[in-house]
Amino acid sequence: MKGAPSPSESVKSAAAIKGTVCGPAGPRYGRPSDRFGPPMALFSEPLAFLKHDLEHLESFTPDHMTLNSAFELVATATDFFDDESKREAALKPILRGLFAGQNEWQKPTTDGAAKPDGVWLEGSFAYLIVELRNEPGLEGDPFLQGLAVYSKIVTQPEYTPYLGQSNVPAILLAIAGDCLVVSTAVFTDAMYADKLLLTWLHLGPYASDNVLHVARVFMAINKSMERLRELYKSLQRVPRSSPRAKALWPNPAVDPSGSIELPKLEFFCKVNRADGAELPVIDEENGRHAMYLARMQTGTSTQVVFVKFAVKYREDAHRLLADQVPPLAPALHFCARIVGGVYMVVMEYIPKSKGQSIDPHSSPDSSPVPEVVHRDVSKGLALLHGQNLVFGDLRETNLLYLLEGEGRVLFVDFDGVGQDGVDRYSACLNPGAGLGVHRWQVMEKVHDRQNLGRLMERLSRRMSWNTL
Template identity: 35%
Template sequence: MPLFLACYFPAEEPVFIPVDISGILFVKSLLSTIEEELHKIDRFKGIKANDLHLFKADSGVPLKPNDTRRMRALQWLHQPANGSELDEDEYLDVLFPNGNVQGMVDIIIADAEVLEMLEGLGDPDNEYLRKIMKALDKRVKCESSPSPSEFVNNPNKQSEAFRGAKPPIYMDRPGGAPAVIYQPSLATLQHRLEHPETITVSSTDVEHAAEFFRCAAAFYKDESERQKAIKTILDGALGATGNWQLSLGWADSIKPVGSWWNEHFLLLVLELKNTLGLHGDALLQAAFDYFKIVSREKYKEFRQYCNFPVVLIGITANRLEIGVAVCVGPIYVTRLLTLDLSLDFLASNSIVRLARVFHALSSCRDELQIYYEGVRNKISRRLSCLYPNPTPIDPSTELPQLIYKQFLSPAGQPISNIVELANKTSALYVAILTATNHEVVVKFTARYSEEAHRLLAEAQLAPALHYCGRVVGDLFMIVMDRVDGTSIWQLKQDKTPIPSVVPTKVEEAVRILHDNNIVHGDLRDPNILYSASSNSVMLVDFDWPGKHGVCRYPATLNRSANWAQGVGPYETMLKEHDSWQVKRLQGLCP
C-alpha cells in the first residue's frame, strides 16, 4: 500500500504536493521528487533541489482550512522551537515510523524566498516591502538585449524595446517621471544648469572650456581621433580621471567611451559620435550603457537602498548633451541641456557658459561620490529610494518630512507593484507626515490650484492641504490628508446607487469656487469621493482649476471622456462647464 506524505510549499503562490514515498529511502531522494513535481508548474521551473529546505512539521500544521494554511505554515516555521531542517542522509522510515498523520502537513518546503518571508512575519508593512522588492528585482532584471552601439544604430531594435509594455528606459518615447525628483544631487545639477550665472568659475576652468570648445568645433576622421583629442581636457574639466574605453566583462562586455566611478557605482557615463546624424544618438547610447550596468545581479543587494543616480553625457561633433537617470524599477532619463558649440561672435560668452557647465558636472560628481558612500553602508530606509526625494525651487522653503508607505494607482488605489509612470501626468503616494503622524497623500503634478483646494478644504469639501509648492523638475508637490471614501466611479462600477448628497455637495463646492471666479474643470467621477460612514462628499483633484474665461484646459485633455460642450484641449474654461457636470451628477441619482 503506498505511503503518502503531505508536503506543502508556502510560497507566494503556495503548492500542496502529496508524495508517494513507498520507494524512497532518503530525504535526498524526496528532495529530487519534490523538485520534479515543482518543475511541472511554470513559475517553479527554475528551482533546484539544492535551493530547497525540508522541515518535519510534527503535527503542528493541520491541512484545513485551506485559506489559512499558508500563514499557519509560515508561523510554524517562524517559531524558534520549530524549524529543525532535515538532513539529506536521514531515512524517511525513521522519520515517519508510523506513517503520516492524517489531516496534517507532514513536510514543509522552504526556499530562500520563503525563509525571507519569516522576517517581520505578520507585519503588513514588511509584507508590502517584500512584495515591492520582488517586483523591483523582476522589473530590473536584464533580459537578452543588443549592445548599446547596436541598439542606437538600429531603429527596429529601438522600436522593439520602447513599444513594449515595460521598456528598459523611459526617455522621450515614451516619457516618464523627471529623474531629478528622486535625487537631490541631480536636482541641484538641473538647477545649476538652468541658472549658470550663479556658478563662479576660475580662469583655469575657462581655459579647459576653451580647449574643449576648439576641439569640439574641429573635424576628425573618426570617433577615436575625436576621443583622443578631448579625453584629457574632459578629465581636467570634470576634476577626475575617467576610465576611457573600459570593457565591462560583467555587463555584456560593453565598452563606454568614458566613465567615472565610485568603486562599483557609476557616477557619469559618456558616449561620443563624430558627426551628427550618423551612428545614432550619443545620449541614448549612454542611457543604454547605464541600463546594462545597473540591471546586473551584482547590484541586487543595493536596490532597496539606492536608485543609482547617474549623469549621462553625449558628445556628437560640436554638440554637448547632458542628461540624468535613476533606476526605480523603471529607468527614467531626463535630458537637461543641449549646447551647440560654435566659434562665432558670441564665442567668449559661450566658453564661459561651458566652463560653468563643466563646473556643475564636477560638483555633481562630488555629491554623487558622497551619496554612494552612504549607499555602501546601507544607511537609508529600505525602499525609500523608490519614492521621490524632491528639492524645492526656493532653497529657503522647507519640505514636509515624510515617510513613504505605498504607491497609489492613478485612480488613488493602493498597489503592491512597481509604478510605471510612462506618459503619465501625475504620481500619487501614501506617506506618514511626521509632524502629525497621520497618513497623507503625496502628489506630483505639473499644474495645481492651491487656491481652489484651500477654499474647499475650509468648507470641508476637500482634504486638508498641508503643503503645495514647486520642486525642481517643474512640478508641484502636494501633501494632503488621506480621507476615507469611495469614488463615484467605483460606486457606479459596483452598481451602488449614487446618494443625493453627492450632487448637493458638489453643487455647494462649485458655488464656492464660482464665487471666487474659479472653474474647477474636472468634476469627473474618479475625482469625487463619497463616505457612507459620515455621509460626506469631497473633491480630491485640483490639477485643473483656473480663472473663469482666462485659464485653459490642458492640451492633453482626453476628448473621449464625457464633457460639456465647449470643453476641449486648450479651450477656455467656463463656469457653465462645471454646472453641466453638476446636472450630470444629479441625473445619476435615483
C-alpha cells in the first residue's frame, strides 16, 4: 500500500507491528485473537499438501545430499554472527542448494516497496519468501516481515491481471538464529496466513534425529514448491482476457491415494453466520468462518447446497436425524476429511424464505410454535441419546424452524456432538452461551435435557412478551 512503512520498519516496534496487523490491509493470522480465517489448505492444493506432508514427515526418506545440506544448515544456524548480512552470506548458498528453482536475494520489488532477503520465482510470481534474523527477538519477527513482504509483492502491477484468477499462494520461511518457522499465505478478500511448523535447529545429543527432521521438512517444502511452480506456469499460459476464476472460494483437495471423490461444486458466496443468508460482501466477522453456498452438479441437474468446513464433525449423528421421516436435520450429501485436516460437509440448503433460526436476534420476526419445538427437539435428543450421543450445543442458533405447513424443527450443527461420558466440551467453550457446563467438562445426556428446559423457558418468555 502506498505510504505504508517498509516490511523491515513494520516489525521494529510494538506500535509498528500493531499498525501493520490491525490496519485494513493487515494479515489475518490469529493475532489479535479476532483476526483469523479459514485454513489456507482450503484455498490452494499445493499448500494443502504441504500441511499434510509436514504432519506426515515419516513418509520422506532423504538422500545423502539432502542430509548433508540439512546438517550444514543446522550447524550454521546455531553459530553466532556479528550481523545479519554475515548470517545471510553463510545461509544463502545452503538454501540455494536445498531448494530448486530461480531465486534472487536482496532484490527490490518493481516499485521498491520491499526487498526480501530471498525469493524463489516462477516468471514474475514469488512462491517462496525467505526472511532471516540474526537472533530471535532482535530487529523484529521474520515471519511477520515475510507477511509484509508478501503483501507488498502481491500489490505489484504485474500481479494485477491475475488476482481474480488466483489467490497467489506462497510459502514463507523464517529463520531467526536457531529457530525455523514454516508458514503459508494466500490473498482472497484479504491476506490470510497459517503458521504450519516451528522447529529448533539443534545438534547435541539428538543431532541425528534433529537433522533428519530438518531434512524431511525441506523435502516437504520442495515438493510443495514444485506444485506451486506448475500452478504459476499454467496461470501464465491462460490468456488474461479469459473468464476470471473465483479466487475467493475454496479449492479443496483429497489425498490422491484414497478413494474419496469430491462432489462437483461451484462456490458462489459465503453465508452470514448469524442467519445463514447469502452474503454479498464478506465483512470482518464473516471472513473468519468457512461456510459457503455452492451449486452442486449431480448428473444433469444442479442444486444449491450449503458447504461448511469443520475441524470435527459427527456425520453419524447428522445422518441419524436427517434419515428420519419427516427429517430432523437437513439432508447430508457428503461428509469426509480432506487434505488439511478438516471435514468438508455438504448438506441441503434451506433459504430464509423456507426456514429460519429460532434465535430472535437473527430472526426477530419468526414465531416458532413452542409445542412444535419441544416435540421435534425431544425426538431428536431421544434418537441421539439412544446411540449414547450428546448433542452438546442445544441453543436457538442451532435449530432451524421450517415455515411451511404446520412447522417443523431441524437440528443444523453437529460439530459439538460427543459420546456420553467419554467426550468433553471444547476447551474454548463460551461461558456466556448459557449451556450450564464449563470448559472441558465431560459430556452427559442430562446436559441436553437441562438445556432443552432452558430453551423452552426462554421461548416461553419470548412468546409471553410478544403477546403484550
